Amino acid sequence: MPAAGSSSGTEVSSSTNNIKNNPSISSTPGQKSNISTSNTTENETEDIRTSDNYDDISVATSHLPNQYDVEKGLSTDQGSHSLSLLKTESRVAPNANMSKVLTNTDAISHRIQEQNEAGVPIPPMGADRDYPAMLPPNEDYLVAFDGENDPIHPHNWPVKTKVTICALLGYDTLCIAFGSSIFSACVPAVSEIFGVATVVATLGISLYVFGFATGPLVWAPLSELYGRKPVILISSFMFTVFNFGVATSDRLESVLICRFFAGCLGAAPMVCVPAAMSDMYGNKTRGTVIVLFSMAVIVGPMIAPFVGAFIVVNKNLGWRWCSFMVGIISSPQLILIPFFFKETHHPIILVEKAEEIKRRTGNWGIHAPHDEFKLTFKEVVENNLNRPLKMLVTEPILLVVSIYNAFVYGMMYLFLTAYPLVFQYGYKMKPGVAELPFLGLAIGMMIGGLLCIYAERDFNKKLVENNGVLVPENRLPIMILGAIAFPVGILWFCWTGNYPEHVHWAAPCVSGIMTGFGVMVIFIPSMNYIIDSYLLFAASAIAGMTFLRSGFGGAFPLFAQFMFVNMHVNWAGLLLGVFGLVLVLFPLMFIKFGKRLRQKSHYAFDLSGK
Known part of the structure; x- marks a missing residue:
């Protein structure tokens, strides 16, 4: 367990603060990570080839075999000391050819x-x-940042630059999320045109969301190797191309394949955007910008259905124009990103700095730490497939939070089926109008997001009172509000929407505000809790959470219609609502026992030293 003992707790917290205030700290070739963990095995240490960049802590633990150290004349204890977190500007194993x-x-x-x-x-x-x-x-010959006030460090960029980049990233994320659910309006038309069952046409939604589960596992390591900018640009290009592919396909197989690759290859923002925001913002402001990212991820799928429905019912447009529209609105990114998006990944910024110094001085030996590192395909598989899945099944905190997060995310996509059943077939609303109640969910989500931003003030106050030492459980009290509001909103919607002849349509419509509020106030604190708990393993933890969450999001629409038709809306809602009420116990459990679970974990951190 990477927890500080009583003798080193102060050192841990001070080291963590020093990381935040000193972006120039870096490790040297052949130097082992200065992280001492009491319960982490040697094999687990060898797995740590790619560090995870969250909360200004970007640590690479590089294990070199003893034989290699001896051959190169390096001490196996070089530069080591008791538990500390050192920021590095590189993420992978050192290259033996440059370590003499x-x-x-x-x-x-x-x-x-x-x-x-x-x-x-x-x-x-x-x-x-x-x-x-x-x-x-x-x-x-190694370059580094010139102190904590170095103007090229993303933390010190002008506010205008940061806002511009965040706006670009937020828009890109919104396009990806928007594209996931707009196809729900196309399902009836696709089913009729291609002569298939509704559940088969629904695969257009499910395969897209399944792409969210697989794509980030590839895009994440590529962004660490080559930077955020090229990865996001390539992903945006592929996303645009495959959406036009969906719009022009004349076979259902082609439609479904293009939908999968649009989700998979376009999913880079799901992992690169929070990483880029973490590159630019520190502890006190990261929570706020992550809220904005989460709102794009969650609100996007709720505003797309009614837009798509109005496109489908327009005789001059039709279902294909839903995908044409997504491709068109994402196209500007292909021009805006190259000109207005600056690379935020710290190691790549140092590589660019080294190249400039090398060019202007003629000294070919000058280089950045990142130049000395390489990543093999085997290491990509081990670090970005094995570790997230291993953590998901062995870490109680991550597993339980991921299940809760996945259930909430799956319910979002379940509503893509439930809302049309209630408002179009129950209240006899026309297509397009029947999807307008999704605005209630979107409004509730925005209210929840604003509350989470306000809650950051209380979290930062406790952070200062605790001398800057992170206590992840301080993220959870607000989550209890969402945990209660979410199942209440589900029960409200299903039991009022099941009786359209007796209950006014406004009742189930307004219920979406409470449901959307619950979704957002569960989603954001749970993500921040995982990031704060796992620190340098946060990216792997988030990858595992995203994998399970996207699996639920893709699977729920496939059984939604059978469930609501056969069980009826009220009893299906009762089942889901009761399950949601049981999950209220999880945040309460982690508030009380979370610290103890982290202390027993091989990956989670306890920086309090208590």
Whole structure:
């Protein structure tokens, strides 16, 4: 368990604060991570090839075999001390070819003699030249940020620059989320045109959301290697292309395949946007910007159905124009991102700085720590597939929070079926008008988001009172409000919507405000709680949560119609509402026992030292 003992608790908290205030801290080649964990095994340490960037803590734990250390003349204890969190500007295993620390001609002569005696003579330099002396220590050539006020560090960028980038990222995320549910309005038309059952046409929604589960597992490591900008740009391009593919396909198979790849290849914002926001903002403001990201993810699917419905019923447009519209509104990103989006990933910024210094000074040896690292396909698979799934099934905190989060997310997509059943078939509203009640959900979500932003003030106050030491459980009290509002909203909707001949349509419509409020006030604190609990493992934890959440989101629409038709809306709602009420116990449980569970975890952190 990466928890501080009583003797090092103060050091941990101070180290964490130093990370926030000193973005220039970096590790050197061959240097092991300065994180000492009492319960983390050696094999788990070897798995940590890619660090996770959240809350200004970007730590890479690089395990080098002892034989390698001996061969390169490196001490296995080099630079180590008791538990601390050091910020690095790189994320993967050091390249052995750049780790020599020898400095004189005697050293190279000794190395040549060793190689000759071993029967593996070194090839001659050629042109009658002797072997040159070794370079000075590698650390002399490493670039770093110039103190905590370095203007090139994203934390110190002008507010205008940060707002512009956040607006671009928020718009990109909104387009992706919007595209997930707009197809719900196309399901009846697709079912009729291609002559398939409704549940088959619903695969257009499910496969898109399943893409959300798989795509981030690939995009996340690529963004760590090559930066946020190229990954988001390529993802936006692929998203646009495959949406136009959906719009022009003449076979159902092509429609479904293009929908899957639109979700999978377009899903980079789901992981890159919160990472980019974390690159630019610190502890006190990260929670607020994550709220804005979450609102784009959650509100987007709720405003798309009625827009799509009006497009489908328009005789001059039709169902294909839903995908045309998504492709059109996402196209401006292909122009805006190259010109207005600055790279936010700290290691890549240092690479660009090193390239400029190298070019202007002519000193080819100057480089960034990130230049020394490489990532193999095997490491991509191990770190970004194995670890998130392993954490998901072995970490009680992550598993329970992910199940809760996934149920809420799945219910959002369940409503894509439930709302048309109630308002179109129950209250006899026309298509388009029957989808307008989704605005109630969207309004409730925005109210919940604003409350979460306000709650950040209380969290920051407790953070200051605790000398800057994070206590993840301080995120949870507000979550209790959402946990109660969510099932109440479900019961309200289902039991009023089941009797259209006796209950005015406004009653189930207004219930969406409470349901949407509950969704947002559960979603945001749970995400922040996981980030604060797992720190350097946060990206892996979020990847596991996203995988399960998207699986629920894709599966729920497939059985929604059978459930509401066969059980009737009221009894189906009772089942879901009671299950939601049981889940209220989870935030209460973590408020009381969360610290104890983190102390027993192999991945979660307890920085209090108590």
